[in-house]
Amino acid sequence: MSTMKHHDKAPTFLVLAALLFVFGGVTLAQNPEFEFRAPGGEAYYPVATPESATFTGSISIQQTVFPGGGPVPAPSAGYSLGMAHDPAILAINTATTVVTSTSGEEVDFEQVNIYFDGVTQGVVYSFIGEWTLTMVDATDVLEIEYQLQAGVLTDATASSTTVLEIVDTLGDPPVVNVIVLDGASFPAVPVNGTLTLTPYVGSQFIRGDVTQNGTLDVADGIGVLQYLFLFTSTTCFNALDANDSGNVSISDAVRILCAVFCPGSPAPAGPYPGCGVDSAADGGTCDDYASCP
Structure with missing residues (x-):
């Protein structure tokens, strides 16, 4: 038009x-x-x-x-x-x-x-x-x-x-x-x-979306646990850091799983639910992320 x-x-x-x-x-x-x-x-x-x-x-x-x-x-x-x-x-x-x-x-x-x-x-x-x-x-x-x-x-x-x-x-x-x-x-x-x-520097990302498919679900919480205990690799550390603490721990998996299953629980920290960058100078990086530019 x-x-x-x-x-x-x-x-x-x-x-x-x-x-x-x-x-x-x-x-x-x-x-x-x-x-x-x-x-x-x-x-x-x-x-x-x-x-x-x-x-x-x-x-x-x-x-x-x-x-x-x-x-x-x-x-x-x-x-x-x-x-x-x-x-x-x-x-x-x-x-x-x-x-x-x-x-x-x-x-x-x-x-x-x-x-x-x-x-x-x-x-x-x-x-x-x-x-x-x-x-x-x-x-x-x-x-x-x-x-x-x-x-x-x-x-x-x-x-x-x-x-x-x-x-x-x-x-x-x-x-x-x-x-x-x-x-x-x-x-x-x-x-x-x-x-x-x-x-x-690197890529934009969605915090908490560990599987990089653009949605938040149980697989993302499992992805954090696999990173911690099975030593799987990631191209975007920041996506796993759901609470934006600068570290990845079991609390990030809990944050994601509660956001999915517990009414009233907080969502992952920003950027979420859309693509963005980490505004905190906490050493986190994101080299590549499938669902964001």
């Missing part, structure tokens, strides 16, 4: 602007507010080859103030947005429109433009106003896959951060962050995102 073009200029968004204002002209007693939220989180990358890592995040929209301060949300008919990134650290691979009606209908018009330093999107839900969105809950509207860049990240030894910023400066003419309600255009409240970039 997404349209990705690197060099689209004014005509597309001039058409979009015209479309967004054909739904009437009612003036709202008190302006509602919609937050446009940039993604954030943590991304991991191999210390020697950061350019091999990707990060996927979504821009979301949420209505935080209703018209007149009352209890009834305002229905939106469309929007436009822009989000910038540091091109020395990130590049966009893909950007895909994911907003739909509550029943799953695709939008009638969407235009996504990718630039070296950001992305813009313009959307009209329905040309004839068949459906609208209130976005009382945070609603993902644009999913973006970023590629990390070599250069400043290469051989870094510590985590760093970069900001994904909601801006009104991308495109020619610039695309502004607005939402359309009852035929009127309202500026969005920008909420920037922070992405933490963490280098690692």
Whole structure:
């Protein structure tokens, strides 16, 4: 459904602007507010080859103030947005429109433009106003896959951060962050995102998943016992260290087996249940792990 073009200029968004204002002209007693939220989180990358890592995040929209301060949300008919990134650290691979009606209908018009330093999107839900969105809950509207860049990240030894910023400066003419309600255009409240970039040596892993199959079960607890008493080998010591103590002992097997069979027992320490890295400088290593990059 997404349209990705690197060099689209004014005509597309001039058409979009015209479309967004054909739904009437009612003036709202008190302006509602919609937050446009940039993604954030943590991304991991191999210390020697950061350019091999990707990060996927979504821009979301949420209505935080209703018209007149009352209890009834305002229905939106469309929007436009822009989000910038540091091109020395990130590049966009893909950007895909994911907003739909509550029943799953695709939008009638969407235009996504990718630039070296950001992305813009313009959307009209329905040309004839068949459906609208209130976005009382945070609603993902644009999913973006970023590629990390070599250069400043290469051989870094510590985590760093970069900001994904909601801006009104991308495109020619610039695309502004607005939402359309009852035929009127309202500026969005920008909420920037922070992405933490963490280098690692070896492989990411899932703590407690000793068998490296992506799930936690009795075989993982048995795997710890086999390592301790039958001297089986492992390519990922950290996966066996379920309590993140820096050592592997029978308590790690108990931690895993209780997580599987004992209601209310704690799960393995992080990273769990998804792939990640060991943030503790405890000497643990993970050279290779089948279920993680």
